[in-house]
Amino acid sequence: xxxxxxxxTVTDIIKKAIKNCQQNMAIKAxxxxxxxxxxxxxxxxxxxxxxxxxxxAGREGKPPRQIAELIAAEIRLSENVKKVEVAGPGFINIFxxxxxxxxxxxxxxxxxxRYGTNNIGAGKKVQVEFVSANPTGPLHIGHGxxxxxxxxxxxxxxxxxxxxVKEYYVNDAGRQVYxxxxxxxxxxxxxxGGKNEPFPEDFYKxxxxxxxxxxxxxxxxxxxQAVSTETFQEFACEAMLEQIKNDLKDFGIEFDRWYSENKExxxxxxxxxxxxxxxxKAVIFDHDGALWFRTTQFGDDKDRVLSKADGxxxxxxxxxxxxxxxxxxxxxxxxxxxxxxxxxxEARVRAALKAFGYxxxxxxxxxxxLVSLSRNGVPVPMGKREGEFVxxxxxxxxxxxxxxxxxxxxxxxxAHLDFDLELAKRQAPENPVFYVQYGHARICSIIKHAREKxxxxxxxxxxxxxxxxxxxxxxxxKKLASFPDIVxxxxxxxxxxxxxxxxxxxxxxxxxxxxxxRVVTENSELTNARLYLCEAVQTVMQNGLKLLAVSAPxxx
RNA sequence: GCGCCUGUAGCUCAGUGGAUAGAGCAUCAGCCUCCGGAGCUGAGGGCCAGAGGUUCAAAUCCUCUCAGGCGCACCA
Numbered sequence: 001x002x003x004x005x006x007x008x009t010v011t012d013i014i015k016k017a018i019k020n021c022q023q024n025m026a027i028k029a030x031x032x033x034x035x036x037x038x039x040x041x042x043x044x045x046x047x048x049x050x051x052x053x054x055x056x057a058g059r060e061g062k063p064p065r066q067i068a069e070l071i072a073a074e075i076r077l078s079e080n081v082k083k084v085e086v087a088g089p090g091f092i093n094i095f096x097x098x099x100x101x102x103x104x105x106x107x108x109x110x111x112x113x114r115y116g117t118n119n120i121g122a123g124k125k126v127q128v129e130f131v132s133a134n135p136t137g138p139l140h141i142g143h144g145x146x147x148x149x150x151x152x153x154x155x156x157x158x159x160x161x162x163x164x165v166k167e168y169y170v171n172d173a174g175r176q177v178y179x180x181x182x183x184x185x186x187x188x189x190x191x192x193g194g195k196n197e198p199f200p201e202d203f204y205k206x207x208x209x210x211x212x213x214x215x216x217x218x219x220x221x222x223x224x225q226a227v228s229t230e231t232f233q234e235f236a237c238e239a240m241l242e243q244i245k246n247d248l249k250d251f252g253i254e255f256d257r258w259y260s261e262n263k264e265x266x267x268x269x270x271x272x273x274x275x276x277x278x279x280x281k282a283v284i285f286d287h288d289g290a291l292w293f294r295t296t297q298f299g300d301d302k303d304r305v306l307s308k309a310d311g312x313x314x315x316x317x318x319x320x321x322x323x324x325x326x327x328x329x330x331x332x333x334x335x336x337x338x339x340x341x342x343x344x345x346e347a348r349v350r351a352a353l354k355a356f357g358y359x360x361x362x363x364x365x366x367x368x369x370l371v372s373l374s375r376n377g378v379p380v381p382m383g384k385r386e387g388e389f390v391x392x393x394x395x396x397x398x399x400x401x402x403x404x405x406x407x408x409x410x411x412x413x414x415a416h417l418d419f420d421l422e423l424a425k426r427q428a429p430e431n432p433v434f435y436v437q438y439g440h441a442r443i444c445s446i447i448k449h450a451r452e453k454x455x456x457x458x459x460x461x462x463x464x465x466x467x468x469x470x471x472x473x474x475x476x477x478k479k480l481a482s483f484p485d486i487v488x489x490x491x492x493x494x495x496x497x498x499x500x501x502x503x504x505x506x507x508x509x510x511x512x513x514x515x516x517x518r519v520v521t522e523n524s525e526l527t528n529a530r531l532y533l534c535e536a537v538q539t540v541m542q543n544g545l546k547l548l549a550v551s552a553p554x555x556x
Numbered sequence: 557g558c559g560c561c562u563g564u565a566g567c568u569c570a571g572u573g574g575a576u577a578g579a580g581c582a583u584c585a586g587c588c589u590c591c592g593g594a595g596c597u598g599a600g601g602g603c604c605a606g607a608g609g610u611u612c613a614a615a616u617c618c619u620c621u622c623a624g625g626c627g628c629a630c631c632a
Contacts, residue, residue: 051574054612064612089573089612134632176632202631233620290630301559301628310629315632344627369561370625377567411569414561416625418568423581427594430581438594449591489572501570504579514589515596553579556594 005118005484006104009038010048010094013081017074018052024069027060039482046085046093047478053090064090088501101474102465104481108536109460111330116487116543121162125330128154130337131248132169135240136180138208139247142339144392145417146368148549150337150406151253152496153366155547160491165331168255169322172237173262174315180204180240188213188232192222208243212236247393252401252549261318271313274321275306293320298351320352327358335494340367340414360372366494371408371417382422397422406433409500409548429555432504436541437553439507442514444554450520450531457535458528467529472513476533478535479506480540483536487547496548503544510537 012037021027033055040049053068062066068086075094076084083095107114130150133143155163171177185203189195190215199205216227216235241258248255265271275291278284283294289309293316298301306317326334338345346365353360373390375378380390395404403424410432411417429435447457468477483502490498519530545552 034570038572040575041578045575049575051613054574057612091575136632171632174632241632288630292630305630310630312630314630339626340561341626342632360607367561367626377615415569416562420568423568429594429596431594432580434594435580438592442592442595446591453591497570501579508579510596511583511595514591517594518591520591555592 005488006481007048007485009080010037011035013051013075013078014052014071014092017071017078018056020074021070021308027056027067040093041306045087045091046083046095048094048096049091050094051091053086053092057090067299068092090353098466098469098474100144101477101481102468105465105468105477105533105536106460108480108539109532112539113541113543117159117161118481118484118488119161120488120491121157123158123161123163124332125165126157126162126333126335127165127167127326127331128335128337129167129169129326131244131253132171133244134171134176135237135244136176136204137206137240139244139392141371141373141390141392141395141419142368144251144373144395144404145408146337146339147248147251147253147392148405149366149413149454149484149496150440152405152409152499152548153335153337153494155549156487156491156496158498159487159547162491166254167257167259170241170258170260171264171315171318172241172260173266173318175312177233177237178229180209180236181229181231183209184212184216184232184236185227185229188216192217193226208240211238215239228438235268247391247396248476250401251396252405258323261322265318265321266313266477271318271321275317275326278306278320278355283353291352293352293355294344295348295351295355298354299348300351303356304348317349319349322358323349323353323363324358327353327356331489332362332365336363336365337413338365338367340369344369364494368411368413369416371419372419374420376422377420395419395421402437403431403433405548406436406500406550409496412495412497432500433550434556435511436503436545437506438556439510440538440541440545440552441554443510443534443541446519447531447538448515448535450527453520455524455527455531456501456533460532463529464525465529465532467526469531470517472509472516473530473533476506476509476513476537479509480536483540499544499547503548506537506541506544 014037015032018027018032018035022029033052035050035052038050039507040046053071054064056067057064065086067426068090072084072086072092075081075092080097080100082097085093085095087093128150131139131143131147133139139147150166155165157164179202183199186197186199186203187210189197191210196292212235216232259265259356275284280295283297284306285292285294290305291307293306294303305314306320307313323334350360350363353363373395399407400423407419407424408417423431424433425431427434429438450457468474486498486502490496517530519534520527542552
């Protein structure tokens with residue numbers, strides 16, 4: 001059982017009307033145009049509007065309004081339709097009966113947690129890979145945004161019927177982790193060995209490096225022999241990964257799989273297999289002592305090195321094997337969530353997939369633009385070179401998980417995000433997180449109040465639903481009815497922020513309604529009907545917040 | 557220089573080719589005997605960066621220009 005999106009219902013009505021017109025010979029037979037339904041901004045333009053009249057005008061050789069009239073006449077005969085008007089240049093404006101809307105309210109109650117879900121995914125496997133920060137330092141605020149988007153997108157895709165795997169790719173091989181190990185080794189020797197080796201510019205300078213050195217000392221005491229870089233590397237990598245996992249856990253995120261570059265790609269031989277396969281395809285050549293992949297043959301703007309002159313493999317080489325492996329794992333779609341600073345990487349990864357003969361449209365890449373922090377409108381400086389970047393941990397500790405996640409999801413991914421720390425933690429209506437959560441808490445409070453007055457939460461069959469006759473009430477019901485479409489659209493466009501905006505809008509309808517109308521009154525029939533509405537709003541708020549993985553508190 | 561992203565109200569941003577471009581904040585003016593005032597009501601505020609084009613219809617699609625951000629490694 002799943003929700004029927006209301007636009008689907010209306011689309012069917014319109015299609016049927018056009019077909020009837022064709023049978024009457026009122027309009028010519030032929031392909032139906034793509035029926036586009038929109039929700040007009042103004043009430044006077046109806047609950048739904050369609051432009052098919054204008055689309056058909058061209059091939060009919062008649063004025064759009066005339067075509068629209070013919071179709072409108074058919075729509076008028078449909079069930080649930082109260083009124084149909086032709087307006088403007090040729091829009092057909094459709095008004096639904098109040099009963100139609102009131103019945104949709106029952107659906108919220110009968111489906112509860114499942115309201116808003118559907119099965120367009122049909123159980124197809126999708127992988128969402130996100131965060132994937134190198135285990136060479138703590139997660140920073142930018143990773144947090146990627147984490148929030150990835151996790152929420154996974155929730156949304158699950159809600160529309162996909163089988164979703166959340167994956168974190170761990171770059172635990174190569175030069176970066178070597179430098180981490182070497183950085184720790186030198187700090188260790190500085191502090192405990194009395195040896196001061198030079199500390200190069202590109203080494204990791206953050207305090208966390210010294211902390212890892214100290215932790216090593218605490219765990220293993222003072223070894224008699226000098227500790228190797230490799231040992232420190234392994235220790236540091238593990239420690240960082242532990243910390244990253246912890247940060248993410250406190251941010252409410254659990255991955256299904258942690259995929260190690262070192263163990264699962266390199267040691268297992270998958271990387272060599274991939275290189276050999278490319279060799280067979282004759283897209284590889286030697287130049288200046290290095291091994292190159294002719295990615296330009298597949299749309300990249302320059303060729304790329306796979307194996308450096310010193311014999312080391314590049315990061316890209318692992319990535320080729322990694323993405324090959326993803327495609328071969330049977331996913332219908334693979335989604336990568338990358339920082340916007342990696343966009344230059346897209347062409348070469350796509351080139352790799354094409355070289356193996358795969359259709360690269362299976363890969364979707366979402367780029368997350370940078371986050372800038374401010375405090376009461378004043379920018380917080382973030383120099384990440386100096387190792388003084390703002391960590392995700394700091395922001396979670398200050399603002400809280402809910403505030404962080406809601407803010408990260410309040411913009412589309414490819415727009416810069418201005419994150420105001422003071423605003424995000426303010427317990428006031430200008431903070432959208434609180435505005436929405438408060439709406440939910442308020443409903444809980446009303447229901448509690450009703451119970452205390454001895455009112456039981458009514459069942460569907462006991463409700464005189466027609467008592468919900470205020471315009472505000474009908475508008476709220478219409479808003480609730482649009483939720484399944486919002487979820488669907490958000491999944492298709494892979495845009496979690498649509499849910500965020502929806503929830504804010506819903507709260508912005510409920511608060512004024514509450515303010516103007518009493519729910520619990522002496523009129524028990526009306527009380528029941530309004531409680532029924534409140535509960536539906538509560539359900540949709542819970543479902544929506546759950547998609548964002550933001551809590552729906554009962555009291556605040 | 558080349559590529560990607562972004563230019564919408566004072567600020568932060570929504571806006572799947574449609575009708576008079578929206579919201580929050582900020583500003584100004586109002587609202588508490590009553591379910592949570594952590595809320596509500598109202599007002600002002602715009603040449604959708606600019607110029608061409610496609611279309612019956614463009615903030616939205618195409619081209620160019622300007623401004624900002626980010627990339628352009630035998631780094632990750």
